Amino acid sequence: MTDDNTRPPADGAPAGGPARIGKYLIRGRLGEGAMGVVYRAFDPHIQREVAIKVLRRQFEDIVGETAPEDSITARFRNEARAVGRIAHPGVVTIHDFGEITEATSASPNAGTGTGAGAGASAGALAGAGSFAFLVMELVDGRGLDQMLKIARPPLTWSLNVMDQLLDALGCAHDRGVWHRDIKPGNLLITRDNRVKLTDFGIARIADRHLTQVASQIGTPGYMAPEQYLGGPIDHRADLFACGVLLYRLTTGRTPFSGAPEAVMYQTLHQEPAAPSALRPGELPPALDAVVRRAMARDPRHRFADAAAMRVALAEIAAGGGLAPNTGGGFDDRTLVQPRHGSGATPTGASTAGSGASRALDAALIFQVERALASHIGPLARHLVSRDLAHSANVEELSRSLARHIADAPEREQFIATAAALAAAAVKTP
Numbered sequence: 195m196t197d198d199n200t201r202p203p204a205d206g207a208p209a210g211g212p213a214r215i216g217k218y219l220i221r222g223r224l225g226e227g228a229m230g231v232v233y234r235a236f237d238p239h240i241q242r243e244v245a246i247k248v249l250r251r252q253f254e255d256i257v258g259e260t261a262p263e264d265s266i267t268a269r270f271r272n273e274a275r276a277v278g279r280i281a282h283p284g285v286v287t288i289h290d291f292g293e294i295t296e297a298t299s300a301s302p303n304a305g306t307g308t309g310a311g312a313g314a315s316a317g318a319l320a321g322a323g324s325f326a327f328l329v330m331e332l333v334d335g336r337g338l339d340q341m342l343k344i345a346r347p348p349l350t351w352s353l354n355v356m357d358q359l360l361d362a363l364g365c366a367h368d369r370g371v372w373h374r375d376i377k378p379g380n381l382l383i384t385r386d387n388r389v390k391l392t393d394f395g396i397a398r399i400a401d402r403h404l405t406q407v408a409s410q411i412g413t414p415g416y417m418a419p420e421q422y423l424g425g426p427i428d429h430r431a432d433l434f435a436c437g438v439l440l441y442r443l444t445t446g447r448t449p450f451s452g453a454p455e456a457v458m459y460q461t462l463h464q465e466p467a468a469p470s471a472l473r474p475g476e477l478p479p480a481l482d483a484v485v486r487r488a489m490a491r492d493p494r495h496r497f498a499d500a501a502a503m504r505v506a507l508a509e510i511a512a513g514g515g516l517a518p519n520t521g522g523g524f525d526d527r528t529l530v531q532p533r534h535g536s537g538a539t540p541t542g543a544s545t546a547g548s549g550a551s552r553a554l555d556a557a558l559i560f561q562v563e564r565a566l567a568s569h570i571g572p573l574a575r576h577l578v579s580r581d582l583a584h585s586a587n588v589e590e591l592s593r594s595l596a597r598h599i600a601d602a603p604e605r606e607q608f609i610a611t612a613a614a615l616a617a618a619a620v621k622t623p
Contacts, residue, residue: 212233214235215292216290217237217238218236218237219235219238220246230248231247232248237289244329244330245331245332245333246329246330247330248325248327249325249327271293272394274288274291276366276371277394279371280365280369280371281571282365282571283388283567284362284389284391285366285392286391287330287331289331290328290329291326291327291329292329293324293325293326294324294325294326294327330392331390333382333390333392334384335382335383336383337381337382337383339377339378339379339381346443346444346446347443349444349476352440353510355381355443356507357504357511357561358389358564359381360501360504360507361504361564361567361568362389363429363433363436364499364501364504367429367432367499373391375393375412375435376432376436376439377416380392380393412435414454415448415449416438416439417461418431418434418493419491422458422462423462428493430496430497432500433488433496433500433503434490434493434496436503437485437487438450441466444473444481445472445477450464462491466489468482468485478513480509483506484506501611501614509618509619511557512557512619558588558616558619559582559591562588562595562612565608565611566595569599569601569604570598578591578595581594588616589613589616592608593609595612596609
């Protein structure tokens with residue numbers, strides 16, 4: 195969860211709040227909503243700060259499979275299951291999940307689930323005799339929805355955000371999880387300029403079903419047509435939402451607007467204006483085709499997967515000829531750009547006029563790094579910087595980097611992804 199400039203008291207719990215939840219010492223409140231509250235906390239066992247999301251409502255269905263599968267509590271538990279399948283730097287990590295019953299909340303050593311032992315202090319949660327909680331990575335950054343209130347970001351910034359999001363979604367989809375609620379409020383931008391996807395509370399897991407009695411699960415305006423209609427949903431619903439997000443990032447407005455009923459009608463029956471028509475001279479026509487395909491009403495006409503949409507956007511990013519950044523309001527402190535060492539250009543990457551192979555320009559190297567990170571995590575940055583010194587082109591670089599991926603099919607997948615990114619780059623005139 196996001197820090198968002200909130201600073202907890204130096205000592206003790208926030209006024210009127212719990213002193214601890216399980217082993218976690220509460221240090222402040224980060225935010226709250228209709229269903230719960232999020233605390234900043236400290237894990238004394240391994241000495242790290244965390245965020246704890248607590249379900250606000252009375253918790254009555256904690257006994258495993260006896261709970262209604264479409265209840266709020268079931269979705270809360272589903273988030274822990276979903277994120278537990280995903281190991282990716284672009285997804286907020288969940289460290290722990292706990293369920294506390296009213297009968298055990300008064301005991302300092304009682305509880306159910308992995309977060310046992312909430313103790314009497316947990317009873318300080320207003321009206322909570324029984325509750326569930328998630329312990330998550332504490333993200334030092336801001337929500338994308340908050341950043342978009344500042345101004346419309348530059349195109350290069352937006353393409354970078356989309357690339358990182360699609361990278362994370364590709365990992366989730368490969369593990370049988372689709373998010374179903376992609377929107378600016380569920381994306382965090384860290385202080386070191388990385389994108390973090392959060393809130394998998396209504397995620398669909400491929401071999402485990404939440405019921406679709408309440409079929410319209412999601413956020414109006416970002417929901418795919420099949421979500422409105424209650425039809426079968428797969429990973430392509432996330433790609434539709436990515437198209438809406440891309441539209442919002444590049445035009446400064448959402449493609450569908452008005453009351454929820456009007457938004458639903460537009461989603462099902464109308465084509466929004468092309469992004470380049472709203473920003474003539476600023477956005478390349480190629481962007482229109484990507485948005486149109488991502489937002490196709492029929493899922494069969496969308497991109498096959500997140501990787502395919504990434505390649506299409508990488509081709510735009512590598513195509514050159516982009517208009518100057520006229521969105522305004524986003525400076526070097528907020529732009530999401532690759533950070534390598536002390537500068538924005540990857541170590542060892544070529545720059546214009548360097549004479550190095552075009553296939554090793556900075557933008558492409560960053561794409562390769564992100565692809566490698568989806569397999570091995572943050573170590574990818576160090577390995578890319580090191581292997582660049584003895585690689586003349588992307589093929590050599592990718593095969594050198596592939597040695598660090600233990601699983602053979604994943605190695606081949608990485609090499610194929612790098613080749614696709616390079617092929618998109620060389621099409622640049």
